[in-house]
Amino acid sequence: QSVLTQPPSVSAAPGEKVTISCSGSTSNIGGSFVSWFQQLPGTAPKLLIHSNNKRSSGIPDRFSGSKSGTSATLGITGVQAGDEADYYCGTWDHSLSGGVVFGGGTRLTVL
Amino acid sequence: QLLLQESGPGLVKPSETLSLTCSVSGGSIDSTSYYWGWIRQAPGKGLEWIGSSYYSGSTSYNLSLKSRVTIPVDTSKNQFSLRLSSVTAADTAVYYCARGTMVPDFWGQGIRVTVSS
Numbered sequence: 066q067s068v069l070t071q072p073p074s075v076s077a078a079p080g081e082k083v084t085i086s087c088s089g090s091t092s093n094i095g096g097s098f099v100s101w102f103q104q105l106p107g108t109a110p111k112l113l114i115h116s117n118n119k120r121s122s123g124i125p126d127r128f129s130g131s132k133s134g135t136s137a138t139l140g141i142t143g144v145q146a147g148d149e150a151d152y153y154c155g156t157w158d159h160s161l162s163g164g165v166v167f168g169g170g171t172r173l174t175v176l
Numbered sequence: 177q178l179l180l181q182e183s184g185p186g187l188v189k190p191s192e193t194l195s196l197t198c199s200v201s202g203g204s205i206d207s208t209s210y211y212w213g214w215i216r217q218a219p220g221k222g223l224e225w226i227g228s229s230y231y232s233g234s235t236s237y238n239l240s241l242k243s244r245v246t247i248p249v250d251t252s253k254n255q256f257s258l259r260l261s262s263v264t265a266a267d268t269a270v271y272y273c274a275r276g277t278m279v280p281d282f283w284g285q286g287i288r289v290t291v292s293s
Contacts, residue, residue, distance in 0.1 A: 067222060100279045102223075109272055109283045110223065121281070153223055157278040162239040165213075165225035165279050 068093060069154055069168035076174040077144045085139040085171045087154030093166055097156045099137040101130055104151040104170075113152075114139065141173070149175045178202040180273050180284035188267075188291050194260040198273030198284060205254045206231045211276050212249055212256040215283075216269040224269075228276065229256060263291045 070088040077083040087099065101114040112121045114130035117137065129140040137154055154168040184196035198212070205212060213228030227237035229247040237245050241260070249256040260267060268291045274280035 098278060100281075109286050110280075111283070112279075112281050115279070115281065155223070155279045164227070164236055164238055165215075165276070167223040167225065170222045 067169035068158060068166035069156070071152075071154060071168035071171045073169070074172045074174065076176055077141075078176045079144055079146060081144050082140065082142045083144055083173065084141075085152050085154075085173070087137045087139070087168050089135050089137075089156065089166075091135060092160040093135075093156050093158040094132065094137055095135040096159050099130065099132050099154055099156045101128075101137075101139045102153045102155060104153065106150070110153060144173075144175055146175050149173055178275070178282055180275065180282065182271060182273050182284045182287040184287060184289070186288055186290060188263055188289060189293050190264055190291055191262055194258070194263050194267060194289060194291070196258045196271055196273070196287060196289070197255055198257070199253075199255045200275075201254070203275075205249060205256065206251045208232070209277065211236075212247070213274050213276055213280060214247060214258045215272045215274055215280060216267075217272070217286075218266075218269045221269075226258065226260075226271075265291050267291050 098116045102110040104110040117132040118130040151170045158166045179201045181199045211228040214226040229235045231249045244261045246259045270286040272286045273284040275282045
């Protein structure tokens with residue numbers, strides 16, 4: 066059971082827009098910046114978005130992030146076949162346990 | 177350009193200690209801005225943060241693993257390590273080393289470790 070909650074899967078046709086949600090609590094998303102990671106099949110995760118909405122170097126502006134309260138959203142416009150991957154949200158948890166917490170991951174399928 | 181490279185045995189026996197090393201090139205491990213940490217991913221599962229260390233010695237560990245984990249930093253070799261004791265089959269995973277601030281921002285390619293006799 067992951068600390069942050071994501072939908073297991075989303076799908077979109079090429080060219081469409083898709084959003085992925087990430088829900089947490091006041092001890093994590095509510096009090097920290099949110100990041101998003103893309104994990105292409107068989108590869109290591111790569112940072113897409115940091116500080117809620119800032120794209121990492123080299124990431125196209127088709128990818129965007131936002132945060133409101135204890136939830137965050139990753140948006141992908143103009144979906145491409147190469148975007149098919151697992152997407153994870155992550156943040157720092159300020160509770161007694163502390164540390165980095167991740168969502169369970171969302172598999173994006175391009176139809 | 178920063179490069180993180182994991183190394184270590186791909187097979188560990190149950191009850192033994194898993195030891196991995198992450199070699200850092202293209203950057204200095206004694207930066208005050210970053211921590212050096214480990215994340216793992218069990219087969220078909222999501223990401224699990226193991227813990228992190230600053231070169232100064234400050235550490236933060238996943239509570240569920242804290243009693244079994246240490247992450248020492250060796251500035252003389254520009255590398256850091258993971259020591260996970262008393263492993264079981266549940267510790268079978270791909271282990272990633274990473275640099276981070278609040279969350280990991282740069283990851284190694286990962287190393288697959290299987291716990292089996």
